[in-house]
Amino acid sequence: MRKFIFILFLLLFGFSLVNSQVIINEICSSNAESLLDEDYEASDWIELYNSGDSPVRLKDWRIYDKNNFAKAWVLPDTIINAKSYLILFASDKNRISSGNYLIEAGGQGAVEWAKDDYFHYEYLKVAGDFDISVKIPFFQSEFLFGLAGLMLRDSLNSSSSYISMNSQIQRRGSYFCVFREEQGGVPAVIHASQPIQFPNVFVRLKRQGDIVSSYLYQKNSMDWFSYGKFQYKNNDSVYLGIAISGTENGKLSKGLFKDLVLNGDTISFAKLSSFNNTGQEFNKRFYKELHTNFALSKEGEALFLWNSKAELVDSLTFPELKTDVSYGRYPNGENEFAYFYPSTPSSENANPCYAFAEEPEFSIEAGWYDAGFSLTFLNIKPNETVYYTLNSSEPNENSFLFEGNPIEIGKTTIVRAKTYAKNSVPSQTVSKSYFVEENTHKLPIVSVIVDSLDLWQNERGIMNPSNIFKKLEVMADFEFYETSKTHPNFSGKAGMKLHGGASRSKYPQKSFSLIAKSRYGLPKFEYTFFKDNNYETYDKLLIRNAGGDWGKAFLRDGFACKLALQMNLGASNYRPAVLYINGEYFGLQNLRERIDDEHISIKYGLSKNNLNLIEDKAVPLCGSRDSYLKLLDFIENNDMSNPDLFKQVEKLVDLKSLINYFVFRIWSGITDWPDYNQKFWSSSDYDGKWRWVVYDSDIALGNNFNYINYSLFVLKDSTKMFSKMMIKLLENEQFKYDMLNGFAGIFATKLHKSNSIPLLESIAEQLKDEIPSQQKRWEGSALDWENEVRAIKEFLLERNYSVLSNLLTYYKLNGMGEIICESSNIEGGDFKLHGIERKDFLGSMKYFQGIPVMLEAVPKQGYEFVSWGNPLLPDSSRLRIAFDSAEVVLNPIFKLKENPEERTIIFNEIMYKSSKDLKCDDWVELYNTAEETIDISNWIFKDDDDKHIFLIPEGTSVKPKEYLVLCENEESFSNSYPNVKNYIGSFSFGLGRPDIVRLFDASNNLIDSVAYSHLSPWDENADGTGFSLELDKFISDNNNPANWYAAHIYGGTPGELNSEQVSVQEFEASSGIHFSCYPNPLSDYSTI
Known part of the structure; x- marks a missing residue:
């Protein structure tokens, strides 16, 4: 066959x-x-x-x-x-x-327990002071104690004194500084417990006088870290170079080296001399992979x-x-x-x-059960055998053999099974959690199943105390339950690692990351783990132990990030959950997103190739930091009070996002910021501007410090990059005004107690019933929990006043003022203060006396602005004005336009999420309802984010009763619709689900807008199916979901009459998209 x-x-x-x-x-x-x-x-x-x-x-x-x-x-x-x-x-x-240089070695090695060394050495002879470093992109050894690195020797004698700085293999996971002080002695070791992460491993030796220092390079600080200083009085020429050793006869270790630098000069590996005393043949060559x-x-x-x-x-x-x-x-x-x-x-x-064994089929689904039951495996083929375990270990042919007798499950049990067959690849292991007569939970549940050796074994166990700072990853099965009365809502295999920094050793309850990888069977996790996200694709999930809030309220960071997300800041979403590991209750955890390049790429629809993600001291996590360092240099070395120079910063920084971030961080009172806990990103796929991300707010919100005095003065107490940047930017008067107005506006909306306290209470209510179990499981966790929550509430009640008072003192201002609007219902329109609509204010509309604010009248369609109803104010719809009084009364007046214009250019069709097969990216279709051509040069298209702007090019017009498509990506659109020519693009943002599409004329007057959703009453068939949203009739109210429907034709009808009024044949002829029916001949059903 x-x-x-x-x-x-x-x-x-x-x-x-x-x-x-x-x-x-x-x-x-x-x-x-x-x-x-x-x-x-x-x-x-x-x-x-x-x-x-x-x-x-x-x-x-x-x-x-x-x-x-x-x-x-x-x-x-x-x-x-x-x-x-x-x-x-x-x-x-x-x-x-790649320029890598390969050397190999076998033999007994150069190790701390032997008086003689056996190694392969590529060296130079040098005299005097030196500074040498090398990169080790790859090291592979059959034995755990193989070493690769730099070595300094008095001689080539096998018992010579020497100093070496080495890397081990990655799964061993640390650096070794091995040295012999006197010839013939036994070497000693300084063990550096830093994780090995090939290909980014660097080691270094430096001599100054009689002192030799050994170093490793720390990526998180982008600097060398000294791991040993040694007296070295040999003033003669010495041997210096790269070395590799095995530790097992007959098996070679292989190391790749690159970028050998001596005293600032790159040294060619070809100039090195060779020494090998292992008794085995070896390779040395430039590696051509x-x-x-x-x-x-x-x-x-x-x-x-x-x-x-x-x-x-x-x-x-x-x-x-x-x-x-x-x-x-x-x-x-x-x-x-x-x-x-x-x-x-x-x-x-x-x-x-010649085949793959079928995965075992369980007779009972995983889940929560009130009583025990009998379990069997179904549909086992004659040539197949199923082996299973009941102790969470990986099954193999030495495990229990299923011979047809039911397995009695009378208590909580983890069952793992694998199928074997002759001349077949064994199946993947299938794992199920059966929770029998367990306590139920009101929170979601994560059940993780992992071989106990992968948790506790000396060499590979991620929770073994000797391994907690190594970057070890093991395979795990995990199940996600929305409630403890269901079967899993999601299940799959993932990589599993410990997560966190100091919390790995500080707290007995660990944090974990679950990582989607094709090697485990899931390239992404596709599920709505966080209901308020407008995406459902994740490459990582964090199961976090609350970090610095572990012993206290257990919610500070999650609560803070929820508030940050409400402010349209980047942040990790949060959902409290319960964790079980191998059927054992592991306590309350915080289910979180991981802020990394994958997360930002997915959330904002970006290519990782065009993403720069940086943390703390400008350490690049993805892409390059060069443009950020140039930005800092420009800010540091120029007068930011100069408006023309400041405009250059505006092109590179999303200043509104920066102000929101700064306001939030100051307000939260976080004590390990701004020196740490910073991440920021930019992307040419977006608008190229830098934006900051909120994360790790455990030590905030009144957690263990006097928050009353911890405010703007934090900038003066820090010399770090962010502080220096903000101090310079605040030299610009307008930026300072915008920052102060940001505090006033945000404190009266998202950070007002009327918003923050209900959010806190809703989270606390979710946790309340789980806290006793958490306290019982982990001694010292969530101590005095109710008082901790009460302390956060007190923080929320007092914090705004303390920060505003601090700002008044810091800038020597007279006080706060308040805008009073005597009319609760202004006919014909409304107004904005600080860019915020009046209806969104939860508290008083405050301003700083003497600081210019922005007032903006917003007429409804068909109305126009008349005056502010205050004789002291000019009749301009947009005012930038400073008030010195403690109170200003406004009663804006609007009137009907004498000749209200009909809507001429309208949104007629929207493709906000196509299918996986239709790679057209997002687009919207405009339609001209008028009898004359409309010039739309310099009109503006936006989604719900004011910073997302597409400026329609000069010379663009739409003829009467004609269409124009605005597309996110011209190339993708053209490839998908080759016969459609009436389109322009590309706009640099994608459309969300839900979202608002808005069209403004060149004078910034709103022409049309549609606030659509992917949920009912909007037609859900337009969500990810390849069918667009189409307007029923041109004269319809296009904000009424009843007037929109999912297109009747796959791909929609961009640039054409909507599909309700066009046949498939007509559309095929005009668009170049063709359809077929299958199966053929037709059966009970067919798919177009």
């Missing part, structure tokens, strides 16, 4: 093969651990094999995942020896050399190999593969194909498998 499929494939693709001794022998398209590349990444890989008896030169050969020689990746001048292998990493990195310009499809595809004459010499078609399972020829070079698990890169294909 496999031969038949292969022959059929040849016929379908219409090509012939030239006989070749070099063939595609094995591939892995879902690599996780089978083979790591020099970047310490699990790239897909392809194995070529020379089946002949002579070497073959592969210069100008090509390989590709499409039958297209012209676009195929070109192999460099490489020779593959007879009966030998060549690995190509299908990584899409497109390179043949081959990376193609394409990656492999996990769903399966074909590969093609051509010789230099453009003759197709081999092809291989592979199916969808599971993680770390490869597919290839068996035996080597033959035309029989099989799966291999484990895979066999650069070695003979062995132990072939």
Whole structure:
């Protein structure tokens, strides 16, 4: 059958093969651990094999995942020896050399327990002071105690005194400074408990006089950290270089080195001399790892190999593969194909498998049960065997064998099962939590299932005290329950790590991160874990122990982030939850989002390639910090009181977001800020401006400090980057006014007690019933909880007054004033203060006396502004004015326009979330209802965020009864609708679900707006289905959801008459999009 499929494939693709001794022998398209590349990444890989008896030169050969020689990746001048292998990493990195230098070693090694050293050494002889550093992108050793790093020696004698700074392998996870003070002595060790994270490992040795210092590079501070100082009085020339050691005879350690720098000069590895006393052959060479310009499809595809004459010499078609399972020829070079698990890169294909065992099917779903029950496994095939465990361990062929007798589940139990079959790849382990007669919870529940060895074993256990600061990751199953009376609402496999900094050792209850990865089966978590997010895709979830609030209210950071999100600041959403690990109650936890590059990319619809994410001391987490450092330099070295110079800052910083962030951080009284706990980002996919993110507010909101005096003075007490930047920016008078008005406006809205206290009380109410169980499970946690919550409430009652008083003192202002509006219902419009609509004020409309404020009249459609109803104010609808009095009375007056204009340009169609198959990005359609052409040059399109602006180009007009599409991405739109020509773009923001689309003319008058939603009463069939929202009739009220419907045609009708009035045939002819029905012939149902 496999031969038949292969022959059929040849016929379908219409090509012939030239006989070749070099063939595609094995591939892995879902690599996780089978083979790591020099970047310490699990790239897909392809194995070529020379089946002949002579070497073959592969210069100008090509390989590709499409039958297209012209676009195929070109192999460099490489020779593959007879009966030998060549690995190509299908990584899409497109390179043949990275400049890394490879050295290998075996033998007994250079270790602290031996008087003689056995190592491979590449060295120079130097005299006097020196400073040498090197990068170690990759290190692999069969034995845990292998070392790679820098070494200083008196001589090449195996018992010579020496000093070395080394990296271990990543799963061992730390740095070793090994040194022998006197010849013939036993070496000593300084152990640096810093996590190893290849490829970013750097070590350094520096001599000044008689002192030699060893260093490692800390990414979080972007600086060298000294881990040892040694007396060294040898004034003669010494040996200095890179070294690698094994510790086990017959097995090689392999290290890659890069960027060897001595006294500021880069040293070529080719200039080093070699020494090897291990008694084994070794390699030393510049490493040429081959990376193609394409990656492999996990769903399966074909590969093609051509010789230099453009003759197709081999092809291989592979199916969808599971993680770390490869597919290839068996035996080597033959035309029989099989799966291999484990895979066999650069070695003979062995132990072939011809199928995948089916995952075991449980008779009872995971969940919460009031009584015990009997469990069985269903639909087991004759050639399959199911093994299971009841203690959370990973099942194998030594576990319980299921022989048909029911398994009695009488108490809370974790059942894990795996299917085995002859000549088959074993199934993935399937895990289920059965909670029997357990206490119920009002909060959501996360149940994590993980092998106990992965929790507690000495070398790999993430909760073993010796490992808590290592970046160890283990595989876990997890289930998410909305309530404790249901089956799981979501379940899947994930990577699991410890999370946090000092809290890892400070508190017995740990925090964890759950990480979605293809290698575990889920590239993303797709579920609405946080109901108020407008997205449901997550790459990580945090299960957090409340950090610095663990012993107190257990909610400060989550509550603070909820408030920050209400202010449209970036923040990690929060939901209290209960955690079980392997069926054991692990207590109350905070379910959180992880603020990283993936989170920001998903939330704002950005490409990670165009994202810069930075934390604290300008440490880049993603992208580059260069533009931020240039911004700081510009601010520091220029007069910010100069309006023209300040405008340059406005182009690079979202100042409104910065003010909101600053107001929030000052208000919250956080004590480990601004020196720490900062993250900020920019993206060319957005508007290129820097924005700040709120996170880690555990030590805030009155937590263990005198918050009354902790206010704006914090800037003067800090010399850190953020403080220096803000002090300089506040030299600008207008920015200072905007900042002060930000305090006044936000304190009367989102941070007013009428908003903050109900939010606090709602969270506390959710936690209340769980607190006794938490206190019982973890001694010292949530102590005196009710008084802690009461203390936060007191903070919320008093904080605004204390901050405002502080500002009055700081800036020597006369006091606060209040705007009084005597009319509770202003006919024809309303007004804004500080950019905030009157209806959104929860407290008095306050202002600082003597500080200019912005007043803006907002007439309703068909009305126009007349006056402020105050004879002292000019009759301008927009005023920037300073009030010196303690009270100002306003009674804005509006009147009907004498000749109200009909709406001419309206929103007629909206595509706010297409389907996965229709990659058109977002768009809206405008329609001109008038009888004449309307010039819309310099009109403005916005969503619900005022900073999201698309300026319609000069010279743009819409003819009568015609359409114009505004699209997020012109290229995506054009590819999806090739026959539609009446479109412009691209706007730099995506549309949300829900959102508001707004159109303003060149004078900033609102022309039309639609506030739509993805939820009923709006048509939910337009949400992610590929069907747009269409307006029923041009004259309809387009803010009434009853007048909108999901398009009747897939893709909608951009630039055309809406689908209610057009046939499929007409649309196909006009748009270039065609439809087919399946199945064919039609059965009970068909899909268009």
